[in-house]
Amino acid sequence: DQQVKQNSPSLSVQEGRISILNCDYTNSMFDYFLWYKKYPAEGPTFLISISSIKDKNEDGRFTVFLNKSAKHLSLHIVPSQPGDSAVYFCAASAWGGSGTYKYIFGTGTRLKVLA
């Protein structure tokens, strides 16, 4: 049961245009959502996050939108640059049992920005 879904395995965008990466989730108890970027032969690195009480968070060229009623979030990259070519993972966190918390990751979307 995939609680966090990224339905597009890949996306190609022209340099300078907008990249939109999408993520859907099923668990309404998620408190926090994060995006990670992963280059080949490296670990994922944190990109941007959003609390469940907000609907938008912006950091430079990156903006994350959260639509709680649709259980959907998206990452917008404007303008896209060739260096943005990577795999992007959506993740969500929630409190588990016994005072623990856990992070659930999506399957990733490979973004290719064409020069």
Next chain:
Amino acid sequence: EAQVTQNPRYLITVTGKKLTVTCSQNMNHEYMSWYRQDPGLGLRQIYYSMNVEVTDKGDVPEGYKVSRKEKRNFPLILESPSPNQTSLYFCASTQDSLNSPLHFGNGTRLTVT
């Protein structure tokens, strides 16, 4: 430099030969976790630890063991590796907060023949 260090980066082994993948972080993080990445399945949590001597199963713990004797180290142990454990493994750590992003190591690519 703040980092999570995994070793080795690449490992080829045979079925049944015990192995350990080490993970160390220098950020004094309380929370540490192991993930495996497989095509089409994303990152799946194997085990996690909220603090020293406190460990718990993630979503795919079968065939793995961990220990947390010190805050900085969180080794992943495969007592009897099998081919279905061929994967890319990541160790991660964070502060003890729901809102703190995970810091990942650079990964260990394991092949079990």
